Amino acid sequence: MVSCGRIGAMSDDTPRWFKSSHSSMESACVEVAFAPAVPVLVRDTQNPESAVLGVGTREWSALVTLIADRSG
Numbered sequence: 001m002v003s004c005g006r007i008g009a010m011s012d013d014t015p016r017w018f019k020s021s022h023s024s025m026e027s028a029c030v031e032v033a034f035a036p037a038v039p040v041l042v043r044d045t046q047n048p049e050s051a052v053l054g055v056g057t058r059e060w061s062a063l064v065t066l067i068a069d070r071s072g
Contacts (some may be wrong), residue, residue, distance in 0.1 A: 015041050017048070 017034030029045040038054030055063075 017041075019045055019065070 013037045017031040017033045019029050019031045030042050031045050031048065033041040033043075035041055039057040040055045040060040042053045042055060044050055
């Protein structure tokens with residue numbers, strides 16, 4: 001787990017955060033960014049200044065597959 005306040009100033013090394021198009025402003029959601037040092041970063045949309053979780057690509061792929069299988 002990577003703990004940080006802010007990711008930093010915008011640069012080519014700064015993660016570009018996004019959330020699912022299925023999310024709404026009212027729903028609890030996570031944001032995801034892809035970065036060179038840690039392949040997938042995950043944070044709480046409603047608390048972006050809190051901790052950031054770093055996940056490997058294999059683990060991220062397994063999670064996405066699991067969610068897709070359960071949703072339909």
